[in-house]
Amino acid sequence: MIDRLTLENFKGFRSTELELGSLTLLSGLNSSGKSTALQALALLRQSYEAGDLDAAVFLPEARRSGLSGAVGNQGFLLNGELVGLGTGKDVLHEDFAGDEARIGLGVTEGPYRYRWTVAAEAEQNLLPLLDADLPAISEGRHRPGGPEATTPAFLTAPFQYLHADRISPAEFYPRDHHAAVGRGFLGVRGEHAVNFLRHHARSPVPAGPLHHPKAESDLLVDQVAAWMDVLCPGVDIRTDAIAGTDAVLLSYGFEGPLGPTHRRRPANVGFGLTYVLPVVVACLTAQRGSLVLLENPEAHLHPQGQTRMATLAAAAAAHGAQVLVETHSDHVINGVRLAVKQRRLEPSQAVFHYFRGDGTGVEVVSPRINADGMLDRWPPGFFDELENTLDQLIG
Ligand SMILES: Nc1ncnc2c1ncn2[C@@H]1O[C@H](COP(=O)(O)OP(=O)(O)OP(=O)(O)O)[C@@H](O)[C@H]1O
Ligand SMILES: [Mg+2]
Known part of the structure; x- marks a missing residue:
């Protein structure tokens, strides 16, 4: 590490x-x-x-x-x-x-x-x-x-790096055997995540922190669906190769009151679902010693999903990967605090940095977390906007 x-x-x-x-948050x-x-x-x-x-x-x-x-x-x-x-x-x-x-x-x-x-x-x-x-x-x-x-x-360790700008819902995704299968790389925009998931759908997620207890099985495809369930209850995911092309299809199904729906294209379901897919795959396939760099994993997620995203990143860290997360989300920060309080992560494993830059240099303040998930410092600008706004609303 x-x-x-x-x-x-x-x-x-x-x-x-x-x-x-093990889990570093850059804000x-x-x-x-x-x-x-x-x-x-x-x-x-x-x-x-x-x-x-x-x-x-x-x-x-x-x-x-x-x-x-x-x-x-x-x-x-x-x-x-x-x-x-x-x-x-x-x-x-x-x-x-x-x-x-x-x-x-x-x-x-x-x-x-x-x-x-x-x-x-x-x-x-x-x-x-x-x-x-x-x-x-x-x-x-x-x-x-x-x-x-x-x-x-x-x-040389297994490595993933997902930029803030990732794949959006599309008709189809690239089928690059070398990247997705040979190297296990999801691409910096997560562009190989769909093909990776197609190829590794039936690989098990090892028992431990990453394993979702409510998943139908320990297979990657079911584990991904279980972690994404909070974003969209009842969702299931399928990936299919398109015969004779270098492309793969992604589709979603839902469990409705009358049974499963027909398959739906990414463009016809919520944007956040596809946008977060590479992040979920990166965390669930992280191994002991992996390095995972995530820019704004919370993008396009509703608040509960952002907190859940932090839980997943914390689980990858608890599993033995090193995860660095750039975030603007207090829900992500709070999700990690909760993971520490719930003993999913040791306080020493969670490191927080708050960057203050004025275009000419960077100053870093690093609050410490205790076992109750409390931070010892809240420098001005560090997730204090809710408080500032409430003060004005109430005052
Ligand atoms: N050669 C350079 N010398 C000094 N500063 C530079 C140089 N190149 C870039 N910068 C500054 O470095 C910073 C790069 O910002 P960076 O992309 O790391 O921001 P960020 O914190 O990730 O922002 P965001 O939240 O928008 O993603 C900018 O302030 C930019 O002006
Ligand atoms: Mg950035």
């Missing part, structure tokens, strides 16, 4: 260290840096998957022997499947610290601290790696050529 993320000269962050938990004003923190992790992952952050290049011996300057074609790949951040001048903090235009990202996983520094070359979209501080694999596991640098677990 990632315990800490450090960002230096990266977009709105000049120099910030963020503690991360704050628009443009305050929440997505940027998720993007930093996605950027590292994207660069690693492209072969641009190969730990082997940074054997401790190579560093000791005076490594300097850019190394091979290693670096931060700014534009790819997960994030499209532009060029060096777009991501370098405008008021960068230090004499040189460098960006640093760091991650701590238990005893291991990793740090990558790149040159923020203005027009480049692969920012060359200048230095990487990677711990060596512990003694006794040395390979013949010398100690080998470790690869951070989050770079």
Whole structure:
């Protein structure tokens, strides 16, 4: 699990260290840096998957022997499947610290601290790696050529990243075997979620926090339906391949007083149902050690559904995944508080950050939660709008 993320000269962050938990909630004003923190992790992952952050290049011996300057074609790949951040001048903090235009990202996983520094070359979209501080694999596991640098677990762990802008109800969805089945990736817009669900419909959800007690069975398709039931009582979900095409169909059925209805297209049922589907699938299929990044999972859900969404994210965290949630919803925050009070999650597992940014930098306030689900601090602007409005209504 990632315990800490450090960002230096990266977009709105000049120099910030963020503690991360099993479930981390990022809140704050628009443009305050929440997505940027998720993007930093996605950027590292994207660069690693492209072969641009190969730990082997940074054997401790190579560093000791005076490594300097850019190394091979290693670096931060700014534009790819997960994030499209532009060029060096777009991501370098405008008021960068230090004499040189460098960006640093760091991650701590238990005893291991990793740090990558790149040159923020203005027009480049692969920012060359200048230095990487990677711990060596512990003694006794040395390979013949010398100690080998470790690869951070989050770079190879099962991973999902869902952007705020996701799939909307459609006639059909892509059937990309490589993404949905080979890699188990739902796509940043959740575009592969329907095909993933079609393929894994009959995979069981393991017993434990993610298992919905009211589901018809432990099969993924029934578990998804059970978790979505609060949004739309009696809903069932079906996914079908369209013969001879690279597309899959999604349809919904409902249990009515006269028995099941005929199948209905996504466009003819509520928008929120389809919009939330990838989030539900991402949480229900999270594994121990998975990293799940969710932007605004509450979007288009009614308040009770938002609280339930928080319960599901907390269940994924309790199951052993690491979940980072960007949210504007007090229902999500309160759902997590409730999960802690109900002992579904340890207080130490839930981490809250409130971002205050003015476009020139980011300030972070981090309220702590106790075992009763109470937060020790409510900085101005941190989910106080209801109170502020009520004061005016009553006053
Ligand atoms: N190169 C840069 N230097 C300084 N600040 C930057 C740079 N690039 C972007 N920013 C700032 O970083 C912030 C990025 O905001 P981000 O997308 O992380 O917001 P957010 O908190 O996720 O907002 P929302 O709630 O709307 O999703 C913006 O304030 C933007 O002005
Ligand atoms: Mg955002």
